[in-house]
Amino acid sequence: MSVLLAWMAVSIVPAQACVGLDCDGPDVTIGQGSLTAAYLEQASGGLMIASNAAPVDHPYTYQLSHPCVVDDRENGGCRSSDFRQCPAFPGRVVEDLVPERRRLALPTPDGTTRTIDGFPTNGAAVGTPVGPWIVGARQCIDITALNPPPSPAEVFSYFQRLPLPTLTTQHQPPGDGLAGLPVIFYTDSPTTQTFTVDIRGFTVVIQATAQQFTWHTGDPTGQIVTTDPGQPYPAQTIEHDYRSGTYTAYLTVTWGATFTVNGSAPADVPGTTTTDGPPVTFDVRQARTVLTNPYD
Structure with missing residues (x-):
């Protein structure tokens, strides 16, 4: 099983993964064929690291999609044939993904909400995603913290x-x-x-x-x-x-x-x-x- 299949499987098997057992594990959320994350940060060597531990009032939420998922969503079929080989690190899960970010409603001193760049929140509550997804540059992202191997x-x-x-x-x-x-x-x-x-x-x-x-x-x-x-x-x-x-x-x-x-x-x-x-x-x-x- 490739690393990609290992995390993509989370979107299709959680109901069967623990039949007859009580399951405990990280909070892994699945969007439309994408793995969601609360935070992306730059590591040494140009690698991005995804996690669900975001700083207070961080202005974005993220979803990480395979290039085929993005192509299929935008063009109706996969056109990303140039699959990249990401660096391998012992005990880490690193994949070639497209990061997308969405603004979050942030608190203001007067009790209303705002976004990082002034995009209207229309009264959305603090922490609510607003506006469209902003597609970022395709790159190798460490997603270990989102679904690490079982301890x-x-x-x-x-x-x-x-x-x-x-x-x-x-x-x-x-x-x-x-x-x-x-x-x-x-x-x-x-x-x-x-x-x-x-x-x-x-x-x-x-x-x-x-x-x-x-x-x-x-x-x-x-x-x-x-x-x-x-x-x-x-x-x-x-x-x-x-x-x-x-x-x-x-x-x-x-x-x-x-x-x-x-x-x-x-x-x-x-x-x-x-x-x-x-x-x-x-x-x-x-x-x-x-x-x-x-x-x-």
Whole structure:
């Protein structure tokens, strides 16, 4: 996905980007095929930087359009075939765009409003855009602040709400156990799962991995904590001795994850989350010796 498509996607996918999730993120507003900004400032090297943090009483609001969007609006079709390659900076989003500005109504001492150049406001309230859009010169603009790539903390908020699998507790013997004979625990449920999430138009792939297994044994001895999912007999690694009785056990799994953004190098999700598997109930019986006559 090109950087341009990454920000243009914001105008067409926000309703689907967080299906089933509560979305939090920067305030990114879309006009008629353009990305809006509150402020444009000149940086070193001739690069313009867009942001939504404008000085008090700044006289303009802006929209940043792809040259094709401007051509289509003005001429009924895209005539901007000379696409430019903007400089690339690590962690920045820089695109070839046409900035357009519109006057804002500013306050006056007498309680009315004015514009920076005297264009009539017709009584518009302070901060209201007035007049037509003024088309500026096409140039490379840094739009990172308008829709930056998801931060690790933002990815973690999504990770916490993913439908991670609940791992099933298996035990041996599969029916009733015997006092004095250890019960074997393990899970054969998947311990990794991959999720692809759209976060503000960025494709985020989250690879979840089970990192810790807490086996709730159901008796007063408490829990068994391991870093492996166990194995069935005869390669068992997790055992527990019970007295006779009825017990309910279940498995809590602690999940960690890594993530990529638009195919980037993997990074760690800064935190873990847990899931509880379904409970399993079983009896442990006391074996009793019975004398028999071998000749009967």
